[in-house]
Amino acid sequence: MTLYTGTVVTVRPKSRVWRSIGENALYALGLPFLLLVVWGVWSTISPQKFFPGPIEIIQAFVDTWIGPQFFVDVVPSLARLGLGIVLSIAIGITAGTVIGSIRWLRELLEPTLEFFRAIPPPVLIPVVVLLLGITDATKVIVIVSGAIWPILLNTIEGVRATDAVMTETARSFGITRWQRLRYLVLPAASPQIMAGVRQGLSVALILMVISEMFSSSSGLGYRITYFQRNYLIAEMWSGILLLGLIGVLLATIFGIVERRVLSWYHGIKEVERA
Amino acid sequence: MPDTLLQVEHLKKIYESSTGSVEAIGDISFSMRSGELVCIVGPSGCGKTTLLKCIAGLLNPTAGSVELDGRKVTAPPASMALVFQEYGRSLYPWLTVHGNVELPLKHKRLARAERERLIVDALEAVGLDHAAKSYPWQLSGGMQQRVAIARAVAYQPEVLIMDEPFAAVDAQTRADLEDLVRGLHRDRGMSILFVTHDIDESVYLGERVIVLSKSPTWVQEDLAIDLAPERDQITTRALPRFTELRTHVYEQIQRAKRGEAIRAAA
Numbered sequence: 001m002t003l004y005t006g007t008v009v010t011v012r013p014k015s016r017v018w019r020s021i022g023e024n025a026l027y028a029l030g031l032p033f034l035l036l037v038v039w040g041v042w043s044t045i046s047p048q049k050f051f052p053g054p055i056e057i058i059q060a061f062v063d064t065w066i067g068p069q070f071f072v073d074v075v076p077s078l079a080r081l082g083l084g085i086v087l088s089i090a091i092g093i094t095a096g097t098v099i100g101s102i103r104w105l106r107e108l109l110e111p112t113l114e115f116f117r118a119i120p121p122p123v124l125i126p127v128v129v130l131l132l133g134i135t136d137a138t139k140v141i142v143i144v145s146g147a148i149w150p151i152l153l154n155t156i157e158g159v160r161a162t163d164a165v166m167t168e169t170a171r172s173f174g175i176t177r178w179q180r181l182r183y184l185v186l187p188a189a190s191p192q193i194m195a196g197v198r199q200g201l202s203v204a205l206i207l208m209v210i211s212e213m214f215s216s217s218s219g220l221g222y223r224i225t226y227f228q229r230n231y232l233i234a235e236m237w238s239g240i241l242l243l244g245l246i247g248v249l250l251a252t253i254f255g256i257v258e259r260r261v262l263s264w265y266h267g268i269k270e271v272e273r274a
Numbered sequence: 275m276p277d278t279l280l281q282v283e284h285l286k287k288i289y290e291s292s293t294g295s296v297e298a299i300g301d302i303s304f305s306m307r308s309g310e311l312v313c314i315v316g317p318s319g320c321g322k323t324t325l326l327k328c329i330a331g332l333l334n335p336t337a338g339s340v341e342l343d344g345r346k347v348t349a350p351p352a353s354m355a356l357v358f359q360e361y362g363r364s365l366y367p368w369l370t371v372h373g374n375v376e377l378p379l380k381h382k383r384l385a386r387a388e389r390e391r392l393i394v395d396a397l398e399a400v401g402l403d404h405a406a407k408s409y410p411w412q413l414s415g416g417m418q419q420r421v422a423i424a425r426a427v428a429y430q431p432e433v434l435i436m437d438e439p440f441a442a443v444d445a446q447t448r449a450d451l452e453d454l455v456r457g458l459h460r461d462r463g464m465s466i467l468f469v470t471h472d473i474d475e476s477v478y479l480g481e482r483v484i485v486l487s488k489s490p491t492w493v494q495e496d497l498a499i500d501l502a503p504e505r506d507q508i509t510t511r512a513l514p515r516f517t518e519l520r521t522h523v524y525e526q527i528q529r530a531k532r533g534e535a536i537r538a539a540a
Binding site: 163165166168169171172173174175176179183184187188190264265267268271 | 327330331332350351352354355356358360363364366367368369377378380381409411412425429
């Protein structure tokens with residue numbers, strides 16, 4: 001952070017930004033495209049029942065998912081996933097901030113939290129089903145019970161590690177507790193919180209699928225298992241493809257949000273590397 | 275004494291730890307009038323920062339008291355602003371220069387226009403009006419410390435406390451920043467308590483220099499600096515009187531280090 005330049009760092013011109021986006025897209029799509037071609041050629045040369053070619057799968061994809069099925073299976077899954085993620089983030093950050101700011105509470109809870117974090121959430125599914133039945137709430141609870149831990153523990157750690165000089169600065173200027181939370185503690189912890197959210201997202205997607213595989217009558221996980229059991233192989237693969245696409249979409253949305261929230265953090269890193 | 279602003283009386287600070295207690299400050303007493311620029315120097319490790327934290331209400335003294343405007347300081351007072359040595363850790367990197375200067379004003383219940391005027395005025399005073407939209411980490415060390423000074427100026431404190439603010443910047447920048455502090459004191463009549471380990475700096479800046487002993491600390495000397503109020507890096511530092519004063523302070527510091535100074539029975 002100690003950089004002795006007399007000038008102000010300028011932002012990159014727009015034209016170059018677009019060019020770099022184009023280049024990135026080329027790099028990002030190059031390998032998937034190549035893999036598709038190799039796969040297509042391979043499946044044409046030696047067709048196999050369980051590994052249909054890409055064209056067949058894409059055909060199944062269009063037939064299966066585009067249409068009413070989208071509302072029967074995909075929308076409920078996405079709704080559970082979205083609700084699970086929102087709840088995990090809200091509860092994780094709120095509880096993490098409280099626990100991270102109060103020392104005795106942190107010391108009291110941390111070993112217990114580490115224990116709960118270590119429990120694989122799928123084993124909770126039968127228990128939750130017993131308590132709540134086969135409902136959407138069951139699935140959301142399973143998602144939250146897994147996705148919350150990285151967010152919660154990272155928030156605790158980030159809040160705890162607030163810089164002493166920054167805190168003293170805030171105190172000396174008489175900045176109130178609430179303002180300190182809003183303008184100091186949460187922004188300072190935000191790089192760590194975002195790292196936790198990133199982990200939480202992938203856990204949430206996994207748990208969404210698993211919770212639907214166990215006990216459900218709708219949803220992506222349920223539908224993929226159904227295809228599997230009925231030897232609808234191309235359809236099954238198309239479901240897996242859809243899951244992958246949802247994962248990529250989640251990561252992209254996260255990336256956009258992260259770049260906005262942590263632009264200062266990436267800026268510092270860029271200046272330090274320069 | 276007329277209009278005493280800051281009164282430190284028999285201040286004592288002992289740090290308790292598992293390995294035993296450390297007496298950082300023995301017994302410090304001094305006072306500061308409104309509009310004064312007082313420098314505090316002392317040998318390294320003499321508890322300068324501890325003293326400042328007690329004055330700023332960030333630490334509770336073991337004994338003795340600090341009074342600002344006749345009111346005892348027990349928590350950070352609203353009429354005091356601090357500039358820390360570590361500008362990189364004192365400015366918030368997620369806020370722009372403007373945002374950093376604005377933050378302490380948020381709870382002051384000012385009209386938006388008035389707040390904006392204070393920010394612009396403070397940034398102009400430190401010569402950074404062009405950098406309001408930049409982030410602190412985009413600026414050089416000296417410029418970052420100017421932002422911290424602007425934040426303190428905009429806060430309109432009765433007393434500005436600076437803790438070795440220029441220890442981490444290069445010599446040329448340091449000279450500029452010293453003149454900036456002199457300018458704030460002269461043009462705006464700000465009361466400034468400036469802690470430094472640099473003897474030349476203390477003599478150049480101060481109207482009074484308080485020399486601290488080594489730990490456990492007491493006030494070894496309270497020296498009036500009888501240089502003209504208009505000071506200049508080249509001519510003032512070349513004055514014979516400047517040399518005399520700095521030599522005197524230097525000798526005092528040497529005595530303090532060796533622990534030769536004997537404290538008069540209080």
